[in-house]
Amino acid sequence: MRSLFNAARTGIREIRVHKMRSVLSFMAIAVGSVVFIDSFAAIFSTYDRLQKQKEVSGIARLKITQDYNQTSADPDQYTPPPVITYDDAVSLKSKLPGLYMVSPEFQSWRNTLEFEGKRVVTTLAGVTPEWAKRDFVYTLKGRFLDWHDVENKLRVCVLVRKAVPPPTNELNKTRMKQWDYTAAFDVLVSHSDMLGKTIKLDDVTFTVIGILEELPASRAPDIILPQNRDYKVLAPVTTLAHYGFIDEENDSMDLSVDAGDENNFGESLKLVENFLKIRFGGDESFLIDNQMEMIKDAIDASIKASLVTISLGMLAFLAGGIGIMNVTLATVFARTKEIGIRRAVGASRGDIMLQFIVEAAMLGLIGGVLGSVLGYVWGVPVKEMLGLGRSPIKLWMPAVSVLIATFTAFVFAIYPAWVAASLKPADALRTE
Amino acid sequence: MSISCSELSKVYEGGKAGWPALLGVSFEIKPGEFTAVTGPSGCGKSTLLNILGLLDEPTGGRYLLNGRDILEMSDGERSDFRRDQIGFIFQSFNLLNRLPALGNVCLPMMYAGIQNAEMQHRAHALLAKVGLKGKEKKTPLELSGGERQRVAIARALANSPKIILADEPTGNLDSASSREIMDMLLQLNAEGITVIMVTHDKELAARARRNLRMKDGRLEA
Numbered sequence: 001m002r003s004l005f006n007a008a009r010t011g012i013r014e015i016r017v018h019k020m021r022s023v024l025s026f027m028a029i030a031v032g033s034v035v036f037i038d039s040f041a042a043i044f045s046t047y048d049r050l051q052k053q054k055e056v057s058g059i060a061r062l063k064i065t066q067d068y069n070q071t072s073a074d075p076d077q078y079t080p081p082p083v084i085t086y087d088d089a090v091s092l093k094s095k096l097p098g099l100y101m102v103s104p105e106f107q108s109w110r111n112t113l114e115f116e117g118k119r120v121v122t123t124l125a126g127v128t129p130e131w132a133k134r135d136f137v138y139t140l141k142g143r144f145l146d147w148h149d150v151e152n153k154l155r156v157c158v159l160v161r162k163a164v165p166p167p168t169n170e171l172n173k174t175r176m177k178q179w180d181y182t183a184a185f186d187v188l189v190s191h192s193d194m195l196g197k198t199i200k201l202d203d204v205t206f207t208v209i210g211i212l213e214e215l216p217a218s219r220a221p222d223i224i225l226p227q228n229r230d231y232k233v234l235a236p237v238t239t240l241a242h243y244g245f246i247d248e249e250n251d252s253m254d255l256s257v258d259a260g261d262e263n264n265f266g267e268s269l270k271l272v273e274n275f276l277k278i279r280f281g282g283d284e285s286f287l288i289d290n291q292m293e294m295i296k297d298a299i300d301a302s303i304k305a306s307l308v309t310i311s312l313g314m315l316a317f318l319a320g321g322i323g324i325m326n327v328t329l330a331t332v333f334a335r336t337k338e339i340g341i342r343r344a345v346g347a348s349r350g351d352i353m354l355q356f357i358v359e360a361a362m363l364g365l366i367g368g369v370l371g372s373v374l375g376y377v378w379g380v381p382v383k384e385m386l387g388l389g390r391s392p393i394k395l396w397m398p399a400v401s402v403l404i405a406t407f408t409a410f411v412f413a414i415y416p417a418w419v420a421a422s423l424k425p426a427d428a429l430r431t432e
Numbered sequence: 433m434s435i436s437c438s439e440l441s442k443v444y445e446g447g448k449a450g451w452p453a454l455l456g457v458s459f460e461i462k463p464g465e466f467t468a469v470t471g472p473s474g475c476g477k478s479t480l481l482n483i484l485g486l487l488d489e490p491t492g493g494r495y496l497l498n499g500r501d502i503l504e505m506s507d508g509e510r511s512d513f514r515r516d517q518i519g520f521i522f523q524s525f526n527l528l529n530r531l532p533a534l535g536n537v538c539l540p541m542m543y544a545g546i547q548n549a550e551m552q553h554r555a556h557a558l559l560a561k562v563g564l565k566g567k568e569k570k571t572p573l574e575l576s577g578g579e580r581q582r583v584a585i586a587r588a589l590a591n592s593p594k595i596i597l598a599d600e601p602t603g604n605l606d607s608a609s610s611r612e613i614m615d616m617l618l619q620l621n622a623e624g625i626t627v628i629m630v631t632h633d634k635e636l637a638a639r640a641r642r643n644l645r646m647k648d649g650r651l652e653a
Contacts, residue, residue, distance in 0.1 A: 006542050017530060341526045344487060345540040346515020348508050426488035
């Protein structure tokens with residue numbers, strides 16, 4: 001204990017005397033520390049995001065669609081595949097009450113909307129209240145569709161108000177004009193107070209009962225599978241069928257299903273396949289998208305990306321450690337004479353080793369503390385200033401980083417310290 | 433503390449056959465003796481002193497220190513021996529310039545694990561004994577050559593050694609300082625400490641009780 005204290009005292013003196021050398025060592029370790037904290041924070045924000053995504057999107061998801069790509073050897077024998085209707089959705093839900101969500105969805109891509117004399121192009125989605133159970137990333141004004149609306153085929157609808165898009169460049173703006181044929185709709189919805197008013201959809205009058213506002217991009221939770229998220233007008237699927245928006249003989253709906261429990265997902269999948277077989281005499285007319293697999297792949301990809309980040313942090317520490325080793329080795333050679341003197345007055349090999357290791361560990365410790373401060377400054381105020389969003393730095397991250405910094409310096413000082421301890425006293429004394 | 437060497441030799445590595453520094457040296461030194469080792473430079477005096485002080489190992493022969501063969505000692509035991517029984521005085525002082533005089537004197541006691549208060553007390557007393565009272569806080573660079581050598585003597589005495597090994601202790605000093613240092617060594621010898629001094633100053637050697645003359649790695653009769 002005493003010798004440790006003495007070694008620490010000598011170390012502090014050496015660190016103070018060799019300011020430049022010490023500062024460079026601190027920096028080498030501090031940079032590692034910054035990268036480490038940053039990557040740890042990145043991992044945690046990824047983890048948090050994934051948790052939120054799982055809550056919003058669910059995991060045990062599957063999607064049933066009609067398989068349009070039916071082929072037939074003889075065109076005369078071609079029979080169109082059976083269509084999925086609202087009744088099928090109701091039946092599936094009643095046969096398999098364990099399913100968390102059975103959401104029938106029908107998309108109509110080109111409709112007109114008239115409001116106070118203005119006509120715009122829009123898309124129209126027929127849904128049920130089930131739709132809102134997953135991927136609901138909006139704030140709602142008014143109310144959403146309910147089963148009363150659906151069962152009574154009421155002419156009510158909910159409009160989606162787009163968030164202000166993030167700033168983009170000129171090329172993107174041109175492209176958006178070219179492709180975004182519902183831009184006028186977005187403008188209309190964001191600049192008019194349409195809640196409670198009536199609108200005309202392809203000359204059928206509807207009442208707007210709710211507005212779904214998209215959250216601004218910075219605060220919106222991501223959904224794991226963001227395809228087909230461009231909803232504009234949502235109305236009861238039954239109403240759309242009743243008023244001829246859907247041709248129930250030919251237009252097939254998609255069924256978005258959340259089995260609820262990912263452990264029973266395989267079983268649920270089989271039950272759904274069975275249901276289709278019994279109801280339609282076979283399941284080859286349908287595609288069942290196993291979205292759970294896609295979701296899991298997406299999650300795995302995020303986790304892998306995090307591991308890459310953390311390995312970068314470890315590499316940075318390694319680089320810092322090698323820096324410390326280099327500095328310590330240089331110190332050993334610069335202080336060979338001193339080592340000789342200390343050995344002559346009775347220092348053992350262990351004393352010499354301890355001295356250099358303690359000194360390096362102190363460099364690591366101070367570097368780690370410095371790095372933690374820099375890591376915080378970089379992760380919170382600087383990142384916020386640069387618009388990167390603050391890192392979720394937890395108190396234990398700097399603590400772990402300081403420990404690892406000290407440990408790294410300790411490990412990398414062992415070899416130089418051993419070199420110092422192995423010097424023969426007479427040889428060490430002879431150097432100038 | 434008795435010293436007994438028989439056929440001690442030392443060949444430094446390098447070249448085909450190596451470079452011989454000692455070629456079979458035998459002698460005995462009884463406790464309390466004051467021995468001067470003289471001879472021209474390169475004759476092996478310092479090599480002999482390094483071996484006697486356990487800073488280096490002989491490549492041949494036997495060296496019994498207080499009856500123990502030093503080749504059978506572990507590195508730790510040799511370190512302990514150097515710390516507790518041997519005090520070194522070098523021509524170039526070999527003080528740590530970053531430490532004040534007091535710190536230099538404390539160094540051997542630090543490795544002996546002596547409590548801080550006791551260490552400070554002893555270091556002050558030793559510096560007073562060598563006539564450096566009031567200069568405890570000065571670093572070696574602020575002291576004259578003679579004063580530095582006195583700090584080195586105080587350091588050598590820190591753990592009350594039985595043997596003082598002095599390698600050209602006055603080589604870098606003027607004649608007045610040289611006389612003072614020599615007086616001090618004689619005084620220490622009078623207190624019972626064995627002193628072995630390497631020098632090529634015949635005048636100083638004449639003041640020692642016993643003279644060993646070396647030439648080309650051997651003792652002259």
